[in-house]
Amino acid sequence: MSRPPRIAVLGAGIMGSCLSLFLARGGATVSLFDAATEPFAGASRWNEGKIHLGYLYSADASLRTARHVQPGGLAFRAAVEELLACSIEPAIGTRRDVYLCHRDSVVPPDAMHAYMREVTSLLHTSGCADDYLADVRVARVQPLERDELAEFCDSDEIIAGFRVPEHSVDPGWIADRFVGAIAAEERVRFEARTRVTGVRRDAAHRDTWHVETLQGTFGPFDVVVNALWEGRLAVDITAGIAPHGTWSHRYRRALFVRTRESLDTPCATIATGPFGDVKNYDGRNFYLSWYPAGLAVDGTGVSPPPVVGLDDAARRACIDEMFAQLARRLPWVADIQHNAEHVRLEGGWVFAAGGGALSDPASSLHRRSDYGVWQSDGYVSIDTGKYSTAPWLARRLARQLL
Numbered sequence: 001m002s003r004p005p006r007i008a009v010l011g012a013g014i015m016g017s018c019l020s021l022f023l024a025r026g027g028a029t030v031s032l033f034d035a036a037t038e039p040f041a042g043a044s045r046w047n048e049g050k051i052h053l054g055y056l057y058s059a060d061a062s063l064r065t066a067r068h069v070q071p072g073g074l075a076f077r078a079a080v081e082e083l084l085a086c087s088i089e090p091a092i093g094t095r096r097d098v099y100l101c102h103r104d105s106v107v108p109p110d111a112m113h114a115y116m117r118e119v120t121s122l123l124h125t126s127g128c129a130d131d132y133l134a135d136v137r138v139a140r141v142q143p144l145e146r147d148e149l150a151e152f153c154d155s156d157e158i159i160a161g162f163r164v165p166e167h168s169v170d171p172g173w174i175a176d177r178f179v180g181a182i183a184a185e186e187r188v189r190f191e192a193r194t195r196v197t198g199v200r201r202d203a204a205h206r207d208t209w210h211v212e213t214l215q216g217t218f219g220p221f222d223v224v225v226n227a228l229w230e231g232r233l234a235v236d237i238t239a240g241i242a243p244h245g246t247w248s249h250r251y252r253r254a255l256f257v258r259t260r261e262s263l264d265t266p267c268a269t270i271a272t273g274p275f276g277d278v279k280n281y282d283g284r285n286f287y288l289s290w291y292p293a294g295l296a297v298d299g300t301g302v303s304p305p306p307v308v309g310l311d312d313a314a315r316r317a318c319i320d321e322m323f324a325q326l327a328r329r330l331p332w333v334a335d336i337q338h339n340a341e342h343v344r345l346e347g348g349w350v351f352a353a354g355g356g357a358l359s360d361p362a363s364s365l366h367r368r369s370d371y372g373v374w375q376s377d378g379y380v381s382i383d384t385g386k387y388s389t390a391p392w393l394a395r396r397l398a399r400q401l402l
Contacts, residue, residue, distance in 0.1 A: 004029050004187075007401065008211050008221040010196050010235065012036070013044035015384040016227035017178050018391045021083045022398035024187035031218060032188055033211060035195040039182050040175035043229060043348025044387060046254065048279050048287045049091075049171040051076050051133055051388040053123055055099060055141075055164045058107045058115040058272050059366035066119045068369040072389025074128040076169075079391035084177045091173040092133045093281045095267045098144070100153060100329075101160040105272045106361040109160035112272070116141040116162055123165070132165075139165035152268060155329045168267060170281040171387070172256070191218065196231075198238030199224050199379065209378060212238075223401060225380040230349040232381065233302045239379045246355040246364060249304035251296040253347035254289040255322050259339040265332050272366070274358040276326055278333060286336055290325040291358070293318055296347065300355055310345075319345050353383055373397055 005028045009016045012034035020030045036042065050056075052073045054066025080088055099116075101109045120141055123129055129137040144152065144161035152161055182188055195214045202208040202220050210219035226235050233243045262283035269277040276290035299305040310318065327333040353370040356363030371385030373393070382397070384390050 005222045005402070006220070007031070008033065008209070008218065008224045010211070010224065010226045011228035011232075012039035012182070012190065013042055013227070013229065013384070013390075014040065014178070014387055015382055015390040015394055016225075017044075017182055018079070018083060018394035019225060019227060019398055020188050021181060021185060022394055023401065024185050026398060026402040028187065028402065030188045031191055031211075031221070032182065033191045033194050033196050033213065033218075035193065037192050039179050039190065043252075043350055045171055045175040046256070046346040046348045047171050047387055048254070048277060048289065049093075049168040049174070049281070049387070050097070050279075051167060051169060052386055053132070053136075053164075053166050054119045055097070055116055055166055056269070056271065057366060057368065058112045059361060060369070061111070061115060063118060063122065064369040065367050066122055068371075069386055069389055070119075070122060070126060071128070072386065072392035074126060074131045075392040075395075076388050077133055078131060079395055080174065083391070084181055086177065088169060088174065091169045091281070093168045093170070093267060093279065095167075095280055097164050097166040097168070098152065098266055098268045099162045099164060100158045100268055100270045101162075102270050102273060102275055103157050103159050104359070106359070106366065107272045112160070113141065113143060113162060116164060120165070133167045133169065134165070136165040141165075152266065153329055154331045157329055158270070168279050168281070170285055172285075196228070196235055198235055199226075200238065207378060223378050223380065225382065225397070225401075227382045227384065229351040229384065230304055232351060232383075236381050237302065239376070239381075241374060241376060241379070241381055243302060245353055245370065247300065248352050248355045248365065249297075249299045249301070250350045250352070251304070251307045251347055252289075252291075252350055253294040253296060253318065253345055254287060255319060256344040256346055257286040257288060257336055257340050258342040259284050259286070259336060260341045261339050263335055263339060265336065268330060270329060276322075278326060278330065278336075288322055288326055288333065288336070290322045293321040293325060294347070304349060315345055319343060351383065
């Protein structure tokens with residue numbers, strides 16, 4: 001092909017944006033489609049920013065999930081810094097994550113601890129432990145002693161705790177810089193406010209594709225890459241790829257808080273099941289989630305169910321519920337609420353290969369090892385998996401397509 005390849009990328013979250021930049025810098029001309037007004041407007045901005053090493057998935061004792069997510073977590077920093085042409089050090093939370101085992105956890109404390117030790121061994125033998133957000137080459141899982149656990153929580157619901165080597169990044173900081181990088185890349189054309197409804201082959205030239213949207217038809221393209229989370233399966237069907245297995249579309253809300261003063265509070269995740277977590281990015285910017293209050297809809301259809309917007313009263317009630325439920329288990333959350341100068345309740349779609357309730361040990365949502373790439377004659381569909389694995393997966397796919 002004498003001319004640069006023409007590639008359509010559907011969805012401008014972290015997966016679609018990373019892929020578009022890798023492709024453009026490799027010589028392709030890219031059209032990036034999204035229904036929002038700018039990239040990173042959904043779940044890729046409104047998430048906890050956890051850069052996974054596998055510790056969350058203690059219900060998958062096979063370690064398949066840990067093995068699947070760890071390479072992406074270890075490669076996250078290098079890939080993002082390459083794309084943004086700057087250090088992401090200001091976005092990296094300085095506090096290691098603490099996992100607090102709930103008495104109703106689907107995994108008991110002893111089994112959780114044993115699993116975490118295995119994940120750490122996997123990390124140390126990866127050969128890439130010095131590539132992570134922080135140096136984790138000699139990191140260990142540290143069980144919390146009784147008095148230390150008492151400092152974290154004032155509830156008999158929390159029966160154990162473990163400090164792990166994982167860190168998180170401030171997803172808003174990352175998102176803002178990706179928006180700038182997409183705007184500055186001459187080979188990427190961002191098609192904003194353009195909702196994709198399907199794709200089709202060109203009738204006269206079967207090796208090219210057109211993208212159909214509510215705003216019109218675009219093309220031709222040599223390759224179409226479907227990196228959507230909301231509605232990916234429905235678009236796949238128009239390309240002749242039938243859905244397989246089980247899946248869920250969940251719309252999840254969480255709190256994004258900025259405080260008046262700097263607070264020295266932990267980063268904690270209550271595990272494993274439908275509980276919550278708190279991220280302290282830099283002492284003033286926080287993420288807080290309580291799963292039962294933040295889960296707006298959970299659907300198993302090919303297309304996600306509609307999300308009902310919240311009026312002011314319902315929004316306030318949801319915010320109050322999240323603060324109250326977290327503070328009931330973690331009293332220091334009240335300090336975040338009392339010092340808050342700005343609170344946002346935001347959300348986004350999460351697609352997962354799997355289904356069932358998180359309170360069920362048998363739920364396949366406790367395993368996230370089935371994501372990846374499907375290809376068929378110039379059409380590619382991506383299940384991103386996790387925020388932390390997207391840049392690594394995008395780099396691999398871009399090299400293959402180019």
